[in-house]
Amino acid sequence: MENMNEQEQQSLRSDIYLLLATLFRQAPNAELIDFLSTLEVEQSESAMEKAWLALREAAQNSNRETLEEEYQNLFIGIGRGEAVLFGSWHMTGSLMEKPLADIRHDLELLGFERLDQVKEPEDHISALCEVMAMLAEEEADLQQAFFNKHIATWYDAFALQVETAKSGDFYRSAAALLRAFGTLEQVQFSKNTKSKSHLKIDVKNVTEYE
16 A cells, blocks of 8 residues: 555555455355455565465365355354354444444434345444445545444454354455454554544544543
């Protein structure tokens, strides 16, 4: 990202969020597996580049059938999978709790409406990544406020859950990408001039509060 202009950086960030949303919503289809298998990755020592390389290798050693089985065992299971995709669970220990209500409140303020065909709650990691993708062109303060409130508090715990799950294989690399990208986002947001202020979302604007 260092050699890109601001518009290119925001476009890439949006694409990465959309990729993560796709990976964690359902097992990747053959087209996505082929795309990931042929990624051109500049080798370096950065966590992001290592994550991309691991994801490419994992895709090269996967197929649609095995990934569907892995996704089922890892995220659905019998009663519950080994890893939980919902923020409320990681933040409170239960599903459908206050964090979900907070997300719905902020999404309403942002003007986002849930589509009828979408079945999962809004605190699903894929739904949150999609929101961040749509916010990529918005003010940095707004992105930071949403990320810090609804993602930063639990994405690392979720990634660790996936990486240590017995059923994990391909998705360990997807979790590594989520962790590396989330860390990069936090670093970039920390450079924001208001990074030390308390921020909240207020009708598609950001206000400070004590």
